[in-house]
Amino acid sequence: MKKVRIALTGYGNVGQAFARMLTRKKDYIRETFGAEPLITAICTKSRGAAVCPDGIDPERVTDDMFDRSADAMTVIRSGEYDVMAELTPINIMTGQPAADHIRTALLLGKHVITANKGPIAWHYRELRDLAVKQGVQFRYEATVMDGTPVYNLTQETLMGCRITEVSGIFNATTNFILTEMERGVSFEDAVEEGRRQGFVEADPSMDVDGWDAAAKLTALMNVLMDVRITPDQIDRTGIADITKDDIDEAAKAGKRIKLICRGRVEDGRPVGTVKPTLVDRDSLPAIMDATSSYVTIDTDLMGATTVIEEPFEPEIDHTAYGVLSDLLRVLKTCG
Amino acid sequence: MKKVRIALTGYGNVGQAFARMLTRKKDYIRETFGAEPLITAICTKSRGAAVCPDGIDPERVTDDMFDRSADAMTVIRSGEYDVMAELTPINIMTGQPAADHIRTALLLGKHVITANKGPIAWHYRELRDLAVKQGVQFRYEATVMDGTPVYNLTQETLMGCRITEVSGIFNATTNFILTEMERGVSFEDAVEEGRRQGFVEADPSMDVDGWDAAAKLTALMNVLMDVRITPDQIDRTGIADITKDDIDEAAKAGKRIKLICRGRVEDGRPVGTVKPTLVDRDSLPAIMDATSSYVTIDTDLMGATTVIEEPFEPEIDHTAYGVLSDLLRVLKTCG
Numbered sequence: 001m002k003k004v005r006i007a008l009t010g011y012g013n014v015g016q017a018f019a020r021m022l023t024r025k026k027d028y029i030r031e032t033f034g035a036e037p038l039i040t041a042i043c044t045k046s047r048g049a050a051v052c053p054d055g056i057d058p059e060r061v062t063d064d065m066f067d068r069s070a071d072a073m074t075v076i077r078s079g080e081y082d083v084m085a086e087l088t089p090i091n092i093m094t095g096q097p098a099a100d101h102i103r104t105a106l107l108l109g110k111h112v113i114t115a116n117k118g119p120i121a122w123h124y125r126e127l128r129d130l131a132v133k134q135g136v137q138f139r140y141e142a143t144v145m146d147g148t149p150v151y152n153l154t155q156e157t158l159m160g161c162r163i164t165e166v167s168g169i170f171n172a173t174t175n176f177i178l179t180e181m182e183r184g185v186s187f188e189d190a191v192e193e194g195r196r197q198g199f200v201e202a203d204p205s206m207d208v209d210g211w212d213a214a215a216k217l218t219a220l221m222n223v224l225m226d227v228r229i230t231p232d233q234i235d236r237t238g239i240a241d242i243t244k245d246d247i248d249e250a251a252k253a254g255k256r257i258k259l260i261c262r263g264r265v266e267d268g269r270p271v272g273t274v275k276p277t278l279v280d281r282d283s284l285p286a287i288m289d290a291t292s293s294y295v296t297i298d299t300d301l302m303g304a305t306t307v308i309e310e311p312f313e314p315e316i317d318h319t320a321y322g323v324l325s326d327l328l329r330v331l332k333t334c335g
Numbered sequence: 336m337k338k339v340r341i342a343l344t345g346y347g348n349v350g351q352a353f354a355r356m357l358t359r360k361k362d363y364i365r366e367t368f369g370a371e372p373l374i375t376a377i378c379t380k381s382r383g384a385a386v387c388p389d390g391i392d393p394e395r396v397t398d399d400m401f402d403r404s405a406d407a408m409t410v411i412r413s414g415e416y417d418v419m420a421e422l423t424p425i426n427i428m429t430g431q432p433a434a435d436h437i438r439t440a441l442l443l444g445k446h447v448i449t450a451n452k453g454p455i456a457w458h459y460r461e462l463r464d465l466a467v468k469q470g471v472q473f474r475y476e477a478t479v480m481d482g483t484p485v486y487n488l489t490q491e492t493l494m495g496c497r498i499t500e501v502s503g504i505f506n507a508t509t510n511f512i513l514t515e516m517e518r519g520v521s522f523e524d525a526v527e528e529g530r531r532q533g534f535v536e537a538d539p540s541m542d543v544d545g546w547d548a549a550a551k552l553t554a555l556m557n558v559l560m561d562v563r564i565t566p567d568q569i570d571r572t573g574i575a576d577i578t579k580d581d582i583d584e585a586a587k588a589g590k591r592i593k594l595i596c597r598g599r600v601e602d603g604r605p606v607g608t609v610k611p612t613l614v615d616r617d618s619l620p621a622i623m624d625a626t627s628s629y630v631t632i633d634t635d636l637m638g639a640t641t642v643i644e645e646p647f648e649p650e651i652d653h654t655a656y657g658v659l660s661d662l663l664r665v666l667k668t669c670g
Contacts, residue, residue, distance in 0.1 A: 021636070025495050028495055029495075032494075141492075146637075147636075147637040148637075148640055149488060149492030149493065149640070152491065152492040153484060153488060153492055156487065156491040156492060156664075157476075157484030157487035157488055157491060157492065157660060157664075158484065158660070159367075159660060159663040159664070159667070160360050160363055160364075160656075160659060160660065160663055161656075281617070282616070282617070282621070282622050283622065284619075284622060284643075286617070287617050287618065287619060287622060301356070301482075301652070301656045301659075302481075302482040302483075302647060302652065302653050302656040303645055303646070303647030303653065304645045304647075305483055305484070305642065305643065305644065305645075306641075306642070306643040306645065307640065307641070307642055307643075308619075308640065308641040308642075308643070309640065310638055310639045310640075310641065311638070312637060312638030312639075317636065317637065318637050318638065321495075321496075321636045321637040324495060324636075325492060325493070325494060325495065328494040328495055329491075329492075329494070332494070
């Protein structure tokens with residue numbers, strides 16, 4: 001039985017949900033891949049690093065297990081793991097320190113999986129090439145649309161296709177706010193309700209201003225369309241200036257307002273847009289429920305395929321599944 | 336450069352489109368997999384078998400290349416190929432002779448890819464187990480929703496999940512007819528228009544009576560939900576009895592009529608239904624364009640994922656892509 005040592009950088013909601021899911025699927029992993037996954041290190045900014053070569057039980061993580069003088073880089077540089085799961089909070093403007101974490105692990109010949117879209121938005125090409133050069137896996141399914149297969153879908157099941165456009169609704173917070181405003185709820189009350197329900201951040205400006213959507217679009221374009229673009233290059237308009245009148249005008253015209261992302265190549269240059277857009281009432285974006293997402297992937301060989309993520313409780317398990325599906329793919333590919 | 340010999344059983348629209356697509360992607364296949372795919376045999380019911388170990392150019396297939404005394408089984412039993420592509424016309428009631436073709440090729444240790452849903456609806460479990468025992472690939476992506484990744488999606492990118500339900504609109508002919516009837520076109524005129532546009536069969540009864548949808552649902556249930564069910568066990572109602580009044584009544588109530596397929600397990604037994612169903616105007620099935628299809632795959636770990644196939648011209652290339660994507664997966668998996 002092959003032991004697979006996993007180092008977790010970041011142990012917030014996603015890290016904890018992933019660890020629980022991993023425990024739940026241990027028998028399946030053993031039977032399917034002949035592997036025993038062990039979490040051998042957990043690093044958090046506040047507590048430092050907990051290391052245990054025999055494996056850490058996620059149900060029994062206590063503060064006294066952590067060495068406050070150690071940090072993520074201490075663990076990453078040790079090389080005493082086979083797979084690093086980079087699950088630190090995103091910095092949408094830089095992709096750091098996640099990109100440095102990933103680069104260091106790849107340079108040491110370790111597989112890397114991440115839920116952090118920052119490095120994919122800002123540093124993808126460099127990290128991808130490094131992983132290829134090192135002969136290791138670099139996977140990031142959970143970075144867009146949680147556990148919904150988007151990258152894996154394209155890379156494993158749309159082989160041979162050239163991706164000519166990606167588009168969709170990628171941000172649940174803004175989609176929820178717009179849906180609530182259509183029901184007559186004010187912008188501020190919609191934000192408050194979303195916070196109360198747990199999926200809107202304390203400071204929702206990254207979502208409201210379209211940065212989260214822009215980062216996701218950038219990530220998709222870099223990976224699926226093999227272009228080089230960064231979030232600051234996206235033509236981005238958020239929903240902060242959408243008024244009740246705008247919503248009502250749209251409804252009178254038989255339309256709805258949705259924050260639509262679109263990426264394509266024009267005159268040889270990648271062009272990405274995030275914009276509030278009028279859509280017909282009986283179009284796919286119009287019927288997307290409050291916290292649903294979708295992506296439409298246009299190809300040269302077989303036209304457009306659309307994948308829809310429907311709301312799931314608990315939402316964090318959807319993201320955790322994305323990380324797990326990447327781990328399973330590492331196990332399947334690297335045997 | 337490794338030569339990969341492909342025997343085509345069936346050389347109708349799908350076979351020819353696949354052969355053309357293969358030629359178009361030869362460089363990609365060479366660069367990506369270090370393999371040179373060659374069509375070394377073509378078998379058709381009317382012309383017999385054409386065999387050429389150095390490869391047949393699909394642009395130069397002439398009748399005099401065929402030996403009328405040979406048939407598909409002659410070629411399949413010869414074993415002089417690496418992959419058999421089973422592309423014969425479907426027999427929805429038996430899955431033959433495709434199932435016999437596939438079994439024979441698997442017993443000879445050959446990989447098999449197919450666009451024929453008959454064997455997957457009627458003989459899946461046996462053929463799957465035989466392929467596993469023989470250590471070869473058995474793939475069938477093009478059997479449901481043409482080239483849209485459904486099986487590959489589930490098997491490669493939803494690993495670890497248990498599929499608890501499949502549902503969707505799987506038949507383009509009936510969806511088109513229902514859409515046309517909503518526009519005031521008669522059933523008969525809708526059938527005629529569909530024939531004129533090329534996607535409705537001369538005899539549309541297999542579609543209209545729901546047999547095509549039932550066979551697809553059966554195939555999905557057998558593969559994705561690991562159950563044993565056959566098309567005759569589906570609770571099946573087609574659209575032959577849908578009248579203009581039914582359509583109008585639905586519209587008055589703010590609904591549409593769609594032929595919905597659904598498969599799940601109840602009390603330990605697989606239950607599949609194909610039924611005309613009233614759906615809300617702003618639901619996903621309601622907005623499916625005339626020849627669109629979709630499938631919703633419910634999982635235990637991450638809820639429901641929906642995949643939509645949008646109309647593509649030429650439609651036959653969508654199916655051909657499904658066959659190609661299976662070939663690429665064989666090349667990727669078997670190196």
